[in-house]
Amino acid sequence: xxILLTGAATRLGQxxxxxxxxxxxxxxxxxxxxxxTESEFTQSQLGHGRQTDELVAGMGAVVHLxxxxxxxxxxxxxxxxxxxxxxxxxxxxxxxxxxxxxxxxSSLDCLEDYDPDFLVTPSWRPRPTTEPAxxxxxLGEFVAREFAQTAQIRLTILRLGHLVDxxxxxxxxxxxxxxxxxxxxxxxxxAAVVAGDKPEPYRLFHLQGDxxxxxxxxxxxxxxxxxxxxxxxxxxxxxxxxx
Amino acid sequence: xxxxxxxGNGQLGPWVxxxxxxxxxxxxxTDVTVPDGSPHETMQVDAGDxxxxxxAGEGCDVIVNCSVLRxxxxxxxxVNTVGAYNALRVAVDMGHERTINTGPHFxxxxxxxxxxxxxLVEEVPPHAGTSLYALSKxxxxxxxxxxxxxxxxxxxxxxxLNFRTTDPDDPRYGGRxxxxxxxxxxxxxxxxxxxxxxxxDLTRLPxxxxxxxxxxxxxxxxxxxxxxxxxxxxxxxxxxxxxxxxSLQD
Numbered sequence: 001x002x003i004l005l006t007g008a009a010t011r012l013g014q015x016x017x018x019x020x021x022x023x024x025x026x027x028x029x030x031x032x033x034x035x036x037t038e039s040e041f042t043q044s045q046l047g048h049g050r051q052t053d054e055l056v057a058g059m060g061a062v063v064h065l066x067x068x069x070x071x072x073x074x075x076x077x078x079x080x081x082x083x084x085x086x087x088x089x090x091x092x093x094x095x096x097x098x099x100x101x102x103x104x105x106s107s108l109d110c111l112e113d114y115d116p117d118f119l120v121t122p123s124w125r126p127r128p129t130t131e132p133a134x135x136x137x138x139l140g141e142f143v144a145r146e147f148a149q150t151a152q153i154r155l156t157i158l159r160l161g162h163l164v165d166x167x168x169x170x171x172x173x174x175x176x177x178x179x180x181x182x183x184x185x186x187x188x189x190x191a192a193v194v195a196g197d198k199p200e201p202y203r204l205f206h207l208q209g210d211x212x213x214x215x216x217x218x219x220x221x222x223x224x225x226x227x228x229x230x231x232x233x234x235x236x237x238x239x240x241x242x243x
Numbered sequence: 244x245x246x247x248x249x250x251g252n253g254q255l256g257p258w259v260x261x262x263x264x265x266x267x268x269x270x271x272x273t274d275v276t277v278p279d280g281s282p283h284e285t286m287q288v289d290a291g292d293x294x295x296x297x298x299a300g301e302g303c304d305v306i307v308n309c310s311v312l313r314x315x316x317x318x319x320x321x322v323n324t325v326g327a328y329n330a331l332r333v334a335v336d337m338g339h340e341r342t343i344n345t346g347p348h349f350x351x352x353x354x355x356x357x358x359x360x361x362x363l364v365e366e367v368p369p370h371a372g373t374s375l376y377a378l379s380k381x382x383x384x385x386x387x388x389x390x391x392x393x394x395x396x397x398x399x400x401x402x403x404l405n406f407r408t409t410d411p412d413d414p415r416y417g418g419r420x421x422x423x424x425x426x427x428x429x430x431x432x433x434x435x436x437x438x439x440x441x442x443x444d445l446t447r448l449p450x451x452x453x454x455x456x457x458x459x460x461x462x463x464x465x466x467x468x469x470x471x472x473x474x475x476x477x478x479x480x481x482x483x484x485x486x487x488x489x490s491l492q493d
Contacts (some may be wrong), residue, residue: 085320092373146378
């Protein structure tokens with residue numbers, strides 16, 4: 001099967017491409033920015049023109065990493081536009097082209113507002129702030145869900161924690177409690193594509209690093225995705241007494 | 244009270260201007276093309292541009308967002324979604340106590356509901372379906388919900404669909420041949436609900452984000468404006484019986 005991967009120039013995109021390639025998928029890579037690669041690559045702004053139609057032609061699945069070209073410099077309009085309009089354009093083109101499955105890669109930020117003591121799972125209502133970088137990926141979910149609910153395409157939403165390279169974190173360093181190593185995140189994306197072979201119209205998974213002090217417990221998601229995380233940032237989770 | 248009207252020169256805007264004139268409001272009418280010869284302050288504003296919306300909101304007490312764009316794949320998202328963000332961002336930054344948002348009923352009850360269901364109420368989880376107009380407006384509606392949840396501002400969302408005039412010689416009066424869309428209201432009644440929303444007692448509203456169906460009293464059993472009647476003291480004054488009663492047909 002051939003897969004379109006957007007956001008391919010990002011660190012996560014590059015790791016996801018590598019994981020998918022190792023799994024035997026053929027890839028078409030795309031990004032808002034130009035990228036030097038030996039793989040098939042198309043620079044695209046995911047507009048509503050023919051180029052997006054051509055981008056999805058012949059694909060069995062789409063892995064969509066939404067977001068502006070330069071997240072650090074992007075204003076509210078760029079965040080909202082890239083996550084809503086562009087996701088809409090991509091989905092419309094994918095549906096027209098007969099693509100069966102989309103993996104929309106979102107963020108666990110939309111659940112950070114809950115009491116940290118709560119064991120928040122995918123069945124909890126998102127509570128994003130109005131900060132564009134937090135709200136916009138959630139709004140993209142909002143758009144994509146309508147396509148799944150109207151049975152136009154199978155949709156998997158994968159909400160990830162914050163990307164932190166485990167190789168750069170010492171055991172004594174402060175660690176973002178929502179951290180996940182990009183290679184583990186990429187493994188999750190790959191697993192979400194594999195799990196898309198099942199005929200469920202809509203699935204939602206949470207995934208972040210599994211380590212002592214992690215903000216979200218994602219064991220159910222890991223189990224359902226059948227993904228094993230390789231990086232615990234040197235802080236293995238302590239087993240409960242008696243277990 | 245000074246009102247900033249976004250989309251003031253669109254389909255509904257001029258009717259709102261007339262209604263608010265009668266209410267003695269001070270108006271700043273904004274749109275991408277402003278009306279000629281208006282006695283009110285006018286300003287050329289693209290709702291999708293935050294800086295322009297901020298300038299439009301300066302010195303005003305409330306923003307009424309009637310901006311809408313339907314068919315264009317870029318502009319619809321700019322106006323209906325980013326525009327909603329801009330209006331809320333400015334209203335919150337300026338400390339407004341309320342803002343009025345508008346849209347089609349598909350914002351909440353899109354094709355997945357509209358096609359199959361009856362007895363629809365505003366409190367259902369929004370499902371716009373995937374039409375461009377409905378989904379881009381629905382995403383803007385969701386943005387307004389998030390702002391109202393997180394900031395001390397009331398957002399009153401008024402949802403319409405089909406507008407009619409009361410003048411049989413006006414092309415917008417509408418024909419009877421194909422029956423009446425069961426979510427219709429006259430322009431004057433639609434404008435009146437905007438004024439009701441501006442004057443509503445906010446302490447009567449259950450939450451800071453409330454959505455209202457704005458339709459005439461129709462016997463179809465599909466939609467009801469009961470909530471607007473209860474909370475905004477609005478009731479359609481213009482009858483639409485002539486469009487669905489055999490005995491009133493020409």
